[in-house]
Amino acid sequence: MDDIQLALDGDLKSLGFKKFGRTYNRSHENGIVQVINLQMGMPQPAIAGLPPEAAYLRPDLYGQFTVNIGVFVAEIAPPALARKSSRYVQEPRCSLRARLGNLMESERRDILWRLDTPTSAIVEDVKEALFRYGIPFLTRFATRSAIITGWIAFNERELRLSQRPRLDVAIMLDAAGDKGGAVDLLRQHLSLPSLNPHHSAYVRELAQELGLGELE
Numbered sequence: 001m002d003d004i005q006l007a008l009d010g011d012l013k014s015l016g017f018k019k020f021g022r023t024y025n026r027s028h029e030n031g032i033v034q035v036i037n038l039q040m041g042m043p044q045p046a047i048a049g050l051p052p053e054a055a056y057l058r059p060d061l062y063g064q065f066t067v068n069i070g071v072f073v074a075e076i077a078p079p080a081l082a083r084k085s086s087r088y089v090q091e092p093r094c095s096l097r098a099r100l101g102n103l104m105e106s107e108r109r110d111i112l113w114r115l116d117t118p119t120s121a122i123v124e125d126v127k128e129a130l131f132r133y134g135i136p137f138l139t140r141f142a143t144r145s146a147i148i149t150g151w152i153a154f155n156e157r158e159l160r161l162s163q164r165p166r167l168d169v170a171i172m173l174d175a176a177g178d179k180g181g182a183v184d185l186l187r188q189h190l191s192l193p194s195l196n197p198h199h200s201a202y203v204r205e206l207a208q209e210l211g212l213g214e215l216e
Contacts, residue, residue: 001065001115005038007123008130012036015135020088026138031074034138036130037091040065041112064112067126069103069134070094071141075175076168095168096141096151098161100126103133108159148172152185164189167206174210183212190215 001022009019017024017036024036041061068091076095091097101111111129113122140154141147152165162168170185186207190200207215 001038001040003119004065004115004122004126007119008126011127011131018088023088023090025088028142029144032142032144033072033089034142035068035070035072035089035091035094036134036138037068037070038065039068039091061112063115065115066110066112067100067130067134069098069100069137071096071138071147073144073147073168073172076171096147096162098137098159100129100134102159102161103137104129105133144172144176148176166192167203171206171210174212179212182210183207183215186212186215 005022012019012024015026017026017034022038022040026034028034041064043062070091070093072089072094073096077093099110101107101109104111113126115122141151148169151162151169155162155165166185166189170182170189173179173185174182186203190203194200204215207213
């Protein structure tokens with residue numbers, strides 16, 4: 001894994017990314033940080049009573065890794081995460097998130113690279129995917145304006161990465177002073193079907209927290 005990452009370092013550094021362990025950060029607007037993370041798989045945990053036919057529920061991912069792509073937007077992040085002190089942004093703190101394989105037109109699924117494959121072959125494959133799909137995704141949503149105008153349509157017309165694009169954009173509009181636009185998006189979100197019986201209450205509480213009042 002170290003050899004693979006070393007082969008990626010130069011290209012990512014030339015694009016303005018800074019390395020923090022297995023994670024890379026690149027800042028654009030104040031409060032927006034682009035994130036690339038190399039996540040190594042964990043060995044299969046021992047679970048007492050788990051029958052062999054259910055082993056797929058806890059797969060053994062040791063010796064494999066995947067690549068996470070994310071965009072952190074300060075105003076969308078839950079307060080606890082937004083206040084969290086750190087030298088860098090970790091991928092789980094991002095609001096726009098994807099696995100690199102999800103973004104690849106030929107795959108649209110999580111891809112795990114095996115570390116027992118020759119390093120040169122892995123590096124070539126990861127670089128091709130990263131620069132063809134990952135970096136363009138980050139570039140596409142590099143600004144607040146781009147996220148506000150494009151994040152909802154992306155999820156509805158191109159690739160469903162999030163179940164809450166309207167909530168994310170509503171929060172951003174509220175932060176930008178567009179209260180009416182934020183209310184409209186929250187109402188639109190409420191009109192969408194949800195399998196969570198408590199979700200409606202969550203959205204209404206969010207509106208109250210944002211100072212938008214009661215949603216009709």
